[in-house]
Amino acid sequence: MMNKYIGKIINKYSPIDKIKFLDLSTQFFVNSTYRDFDFPRRLFFNLKTPLCKIMIKNGSDKAGYYGESQHNYTTLYHELFSNKINKSVRVFEMGIGTTNPEIVSNMGIGGVPGASLMAWSSYFKNGLIYGADIDKTVLFQTEKIRTFFCDQTSSSSILQMWSFFDPGIKFDIIIDDGLHTFDANISLFENSNAMLSDTGWYIIEDVFYTDLSNWKQYLKGQNQFMAALICIPNPFNKKDNNLILFKRK
Numbered sequence: 474m475m476n477k478y479i480g481k482i483i484n485k486y487s488p489i490d491k492i493k494f495l496d497l498s499t500q501f502f503v504n505s506t507y508r509d510f511d512f513p514r515r516l517f518f519n520l521k522t523p524l525c526k527i528m529i530k531n532g533s534d535k536a537g538y539y540g541e542s543q544h545n546y547t548t549l550y551h552e553l554f555s556n557k558i559n560k561s562v563r564v565f566e567m568g569i570g571t572t573n574p575e576i577v578s579n580m581g582i583g584g585v586p587g588a589s590l591m592a593w594s595s596y597f598k599n600g601l602i603y604g605a606d607i608d609k610t611v612l613f614q615t616e617k618i619r620t621f622f623c624d625q626t627s628s629s630s631i632l633q634m635w636s637f638f639d640p641g642i643k644f645d646i647i648i649d650d651g652l653h654t655f656d657a658n659i660s661l662f663e664n665s666n667a668m669l670s671d672t673g674w675y676i677i678e679d680v681f682y683t684d685l686s687n688w689k690q691y692l693k694g695q696n697q698f699m700a701a702l703i704c705i706p707n708p709f710n711k712k713d714n715n716l717i718l719f720k721r722k
Contacts, residue, residue: 493518493706501685503692505699510720513552518706522551524596531592532585535650535678543710546678549703553674554596554646562600563644564593565668567625567661568651571608578652586611589650590618603644605634606651625651631664643670649677653713655684659691666698666719675719681712688717697722 494515497507507514525547528536535546570586571579580586590604594617605623606612612620621637624630647669649661658677669675675698680688685702692700698719707714 495703495706497703500704501689501702503689503700503702504695505701507701509699510701510718516548516552518545518548520548522548522555524551524554524592527595528589528592531588531595533588533592534580534584535589536592543707544679544714545705545707546716549705549716557600557645558597559599560597562597562646563603563642564597564600564646564648565603565605565644566590566593566648566650567605567623568649569604569606569608569611569613569620570650571606571611573608573610576608587613587618587620590620594618625649625661626657628660628664631661635665635668638668642668643673644668645670645673647673647675649675650679653679653681655687658717662719669719669721671721673721677717679713680715680717682715685715692717695719 494517496515497512498514500507502509525536528547534544535550566589568578569590570584570588572582572584572586573579587604590602593600594602594615600617602618604618604620605625606620607622607624609622612622614620621634622630623634647665649658651657651661658680662675662677666675680702682704688702692702699722701718703716703718705714705716
């Protein structure tokens, strides 16, 4: 079945060979298939979705369509989450974003702390948004957003953060956009996946190509979750424009 966006895009862009598709069935669905994730066969990464526009407006580097940003995740995210826009979802994101050059994985001087949290708050109009960061100076709170200190390399720090939440609370979306190392990602995942709802998505962003072999090996041992490595086309980023997606079996 053709993706719902493709028809109108073909009419907008010509010739057709300029259209940049990602064939999801060729990606690394380590212990599952793309059908298990309820994906369309192809996604078009030149499309600027409503979520792309919201992320761009708020200054997030998740946004953009093909070639506009270092990371163009929001086309896929809108495909996954658009059916939840008006629902009372809970979203948690590790990595509020810091511009402190002393902190590893900082955004640099042009970054906007809290950008994606503000964007999620706008996108999910009835949602509650939570975030965490190792830089205490970027923590903030609004009517719909709460943030916490957390060192994702420390199991005790992660578990202490979760202890602030009401017992039994689950998240519809958990995103790791914090420290982009294999060990840090594993630390957060193994101490946080119990917080994911039965139908939720756990996503790790900015996975380095150099770490893909480590991830493939790790994911083969996953019995509780279906896992996929999605390498998104972007000519301006040959380093880390990759996502890992988890869903419960």
